[in-house]
Amino acid sequence: MLVENDYEVKKLTSLKVGGKVEKVIFPENLDEFAACLQEYPDAFVCGNLTNTLVSTDGYNGVLILTTKMTNFSIEGTRVQAECGLKGPKLSQSVAEKGLSGLEFMVAFPGTIGGEVFMNAGAHGQMIKDVFIKGQFFDREQNKITTLTKDEMDFSYRTSICQKRNLTVLSAEFELTEKPADEIKAKMKENLDFRHTHQPSLALPNCGSVFRNPEGNSSGRLLEQAGAKSFHIGGARVWENHANFIINDGRATSTDILELMLMMYNSVKEKSGITLMPEVRYLGNKNKKEEDICKILYQNSIKM
Numbered sequence: 001m002l003v004e005n006d007y008e009v010k011k012l013t014s015l016k017v018g019g020k021v022e023k024v025i026f027p028e029n030l031d032e033f034a035a036c037l038q039e040y041p042d043a044f045v046c047g048n049l050t051n052t053l054v055s056t057d058g059y060n061g062v063l064i065l066t067t068k069m070t071n072f073s074i075e076g077t078r079v080q081a082e083c084g085l086k087g088p089k090l091s092q093s094v095a096e097k098g099l100s101g102l103e104f105m106v107a108f109p110g111t112i113g114g115e116v117f118m119n120a121g122a123h124g125q126m127i128k129d130v131f132i133k134g135q136f137f138d139r140e141q142n143k144i145t146t147l148t149k150d151e152m153d154f155s156y157r158t159s160i161c162q163k164r165n166l167t168v169l170s171a172e173f174e175l176t177e178k179p180a181d182e183i184k185a186k187m188k189e190n191l192d193f194r195h196t197h198q199p200s201l202a203l204p205n206c207g208s209v210f211r212n213p214e215g216n217s218s219g220r221l222l223e224q225a226g227a228k229s230f231h232i233g234g235a236r237v238w239e240n241h242a243n244f245i246i247n248d249g250r251a252t253s254t255d256i257l258e259l260m261l262m263m264y265n266s267v268k269e270k271s272g273i274t275l276m277p278e279v280r281y282l283g284n285k286n287k288k289e290e291d292i293c294k295i296l297y298q299n300s301i302k303m
């Protein structure tokens, strides 16, 4: 199992921000993963770091990255996938078999674990629609457990994993048979939409910065508040959609958080609505970051 000390994690994040992490572990199978979770009960677990802002001051702790655990199997309409498998890979594989339900996953680079944790979704589909059951490591009870969909407490961008200390090991999905051509056409439509409405990874970003408030759109609220012209240090709001932050290559985690606070305040002042961050934070906070996180994440369930 690969273990890196004082590892520069920045290159692995989609935002291209982050300092040195004391220890990064890459388990290669679920047994190794469970053993790591037992050995390091306080370790932070991440997948492909596409929804995580890592501190420029790094992290004095253990980070377990799941991206080497990528096995999956398809039996009839049932699909089982390990937590580190990337969504686009699974989406394309099931499409080849004429299985529908994961067309949304083609469009963004999260892992199955991150997607279950976040109840990820797009283009009218989400994890909740296809999830049947999953294997989890319960870090409070220190044991492996199985949870069914009814026990997952899924709602918009959240799941039981954000309330209890549950780590996703693998997940099982029930899909629907459909002609492969139709599925692929839907995937192409999703990708085409992305190309015009969202920044590609060539522009370092972490997807939507804020969750949509119920019945509203963060992008629209931010645009109305004038956020498209906001920038701080190496971080700027994307000119085509105000709910994305782009790192021009120089941004620090403080730049990103300061810009998030500016966006948050602008919407609060303009419309009285309190935005909640979708992006998660990991690492050592300086005083300024500590103060900003207290405001931005005051209503979040778990960081």
Ligand SMILES: Cc1cc2nc3c(=O)[nH]c(=O)nc-3n(C[C@H](O)[C@H](O)[C@H](O)COP(=O)(O)OP(=O)(O)OC[C@H]3O[C@@H](n4cnc5c(N)ncnc54)[C@H](O)[C@@H]3O)c2cc1C
Pocket: 014, 044, 045, 046, 047, 048, 049, 050, 051, 052, 066, 083, 107, 108, 109, 110, 111, 112, 113, 114, 115, 116, 117, 118, 119, 120, 121, 122, 161, 166, 167, 168, 169, 198, 199, 200, 201, 205, 206, 207, 208, 280, 303
């Ligand atoms: C260009 C772009 C477009 C995006 N578009 C969308 C979109 O349309 N819809 C959407 O929902 N998201 C979108 N995202 C955000 C992101 O890809 C998803 O939230 C994805 O689910 C995160 O997966 P990850 O593996 O990268 O998670 P990470 O960033 O690695 O982790 C995110 C959170 O999940 C937790 N986590 C990760 N793995 C596990 C695990 N095995 N067990 C328990 N917790 C875990 C982490 O602790 C962290 O809190 C986009 C991101 C980018 C960069």
